Amino acid sequence: MTASIGWGEESRRAPRSEPLPADPTGQRLCEIFGHYPWNFIRADLPDDATAKAAWTTVKDYPLRPRVLWNHWQDANQLIGVRFTHDTRYALLDLDAGGDYCTADGVAQIRAALETIGITRTLLLRSSWSGGLHLYIPFAELVNTFNLAVALKECFKAQGFRLQAGQLEIFPNVKAYGVQTFIEYMGHRLPLQPCSGSCLLDDDLNPIGDSLARFFWLWDGAAGHQDMDTLRHAMKIGRDNHRKRPKRRNHPVASWRHDLDLEITEGWTAYGQTNHLLKTIACYGRVFEGLQGQALIDYTLRIALHCPGYEQYCRHQHDIERKVIAWARAVEGYYWPLGTTPTRDTRHPKNNLVPFNQRQSESAQHRIRAAYTNLEQTGELPEQITARAKAIAQAARVSQQTLYKHLRLWHPEHQEGVIAIAASFLAPEEAISEAILESLDSPKIKELHPSERNMKGEALCAGELRSDTNSFTPGRGVRGDEVAFPQKAEPSAYDLDLHEQIQHQIRSLGWSGDTIRQFIADRFESKRWSELTEDERFLLLYHLRVLDSLEAGEPADVTAQDPSPINR
Structure with missing residues (x-):
């Protein structure tokens, strides 16, 4: 950040030859508050004197000195100005109802200001609302940004709350605009007629609203400031501001x-x-x-x-x-910082675990019941393949779930003999079998390598052709890839997760085309085999949401898009 002249600010500075008002008091007002005429603020005087004014920024033209004096004298409007790169004053705004809008609060602020060389201030009531303005005049120009940083560092170090409604500093520590010039915040002018602004003593009693007396007090206060101490505080504040890390870690x-x-x-x-x-x-x-x-x-x-x-x-x-x-x-x-939480903040990271357990226990119960029923009726096949098919159909479970619990039905495993090789399906076989079970069987088509990946892609019989002229010099005879594409190693396949997805699909009563389209819509045109494990968890979440809403029409449910915030 910098306090140097922002781009575009120098060109907008008011010419030195601007004619001043004839009134000496008006001249003094323009010399102090008319240093920067651009983007001034104005507001109509509210009908309710205690209401907050609706301030607007005027960007169309500059506020010339004589116009500034004329607007200040207008009892039907309020006028305000902004700071430029140098200033002869600062202003503290203490809002009515805040912690510092009292005689004691003002005394605390004045004591804090003395630590950086500011020994004299002017206290005003800002308006009929009862807020306070504390003006800090100087006998010479000071750098606006450095002054803003010094004031902010001073108050923060002594525990004051710098925020709207409590204590605000003008000029503010503004940001540095890279692409555009950023203005300082504007403030209203003091002691406008009918605005409710007036001079106050240390006990907050009104002592008049004369602008001439205001400037007489101004000169006396400006001459008593310890400028050497202030310049030292401005340098330290600016150095600290540069060294402070931009990001907070906590x-x-x-x-x-x-x-x-x-x-x-x-x-x-x-x-x-x-x-x-x-x-x-x-x-x-x-x-x-x-x-x-x-x-x-x-x-x-x-x-x-x-x-x-x-x-x-x-x-x-x-x-x-x-x-x-x-x-x-x-x-x-919420609860106050440093106290005991008023609500339970412990949330399970994975709420699928209890559900998985219930599903697994339910599947095992159905497998036992189906095995017992087939055995009692004499319909239990001796051949393993036929037995697995009959039990899976009667128990309403998939082959993956059935083979996961071999000890419940397989004759070789019921005696405690464990054959690890027989307890798992090959990953690709498991995927194919699971998908074919949950979806309608697609039409059998011939497989041909695609042009880029050389992966099997189904083509209809009418699309089969051989193009002998497909060679292009750019691609060469090997195609686009620098090496022959190898089949990726299959990721670990969660059979229990797949069982749950199948259950939700059957519950929704969807066809194979519907679930394929649903997956493509939700996962950027991917197919089932291309989904990662995390994406399959997310697919299960979507299906559960739709099932809980009892959405029976696939065309309606595919238009739903649950927010990831609730994931």
Whole structure:
């Protein structure tokens, strides 16, 4: 980040020959606050004096000195300006209802400022709402960005909460724009007529609203600042800002920073109310340790002071009801940092394990029952292949599941003799047999190597042909591959998982074409044999969701797309 002149800023600087107002007080106002005329802010004076003004940025033209003075005198509108690369002042905004909008809070802030050489400030009421503005004048120009960093480091080191609704610093520590110039935040001008702004004493009592007296106090305060100490603090703050790592490693610190950033930005468009209310309540619950009515009050106060609330929030008529709902929801889900969790956070990483166990036990029970029934009726075949087929049909299990439990029906294994080679099918045979069992048998077609992969691809009889002119110089006689494609080693095949997928397909009553299309739609046109084990788990999840919804029509269920968030 840099505090140097951003691209485009120098060309937009107001010419030095701009004519000033005839009024000496107006001239002084323009000399201090009219240093940067671009992208000024304005708002109509609200009918309700305590309501928040709807500020807008004027980008079409610069605010000339005489126009600035004229707008300041207009009692029907409010006017505000932004900082440029150098400044003669800083401003602290203490919102009404915040922790620092009291005489004691102001005294604490002034004591903190003295540690970096700022010994004099001007205290004003910002508007009829009761917020406070603390002006920090200087007798010379200082670097805006370095000043912003020094103030931020000063307050953070002493434990002040820098956020909207509490304490905000103008100029702010803005980001550096690579592709576009980023402006400093704008602030309203002091002591505008009918705005409610006035000078205050140390006990927050009004002592007048004269702009001339304001500048008289301004000059006295500016001459008493310890500029050597301030320049040293600005250098240290800037160096620390450069050295600080851009990314935080601790997840809690990162989360807190992200929440604070969301709250500081506030509303930037319509449709953000629920998200921001939840964010504010979460911050108050976790990092402020609030609960009950205190959490509700905190969420409401911060929301009402967030930027863009008046302009974009469409729930202002029922904001209290929504705040109460979100505060209660957040309180039931989150807990203060460092305390005992109020809910059970232990979730099984794989909720398929209990289901697999139940399915396996059910399959074994059916195999035993089928074997006993066939044996008692004298219909149990002696030949192993015929016996396996009869038991699988009676027990409604696949050949894979049946061969997984050989001890329940196979004569050679019922006596305890274990033959490992007979207990597993070859991976490709298992896949083929499982798919053929769960899907309708496709038409038998001849297999021919494809042009690129030389893998078997089914072609209809009418498509069989031999092209003797297919040789191209670019490909050569070997084709596109630099080496002959080898068949990939098959991954470990989960027979139990396949059994569950078959069960769901039978439960849905789908045909082979339907499940093939379903797999292609969900997994980027892949076929069953191309799915990884993780993708087969995901396929099982999709089938269970559809089965639970009792979706009987394949055309309807294939249009569903469960969110991966709920996976």
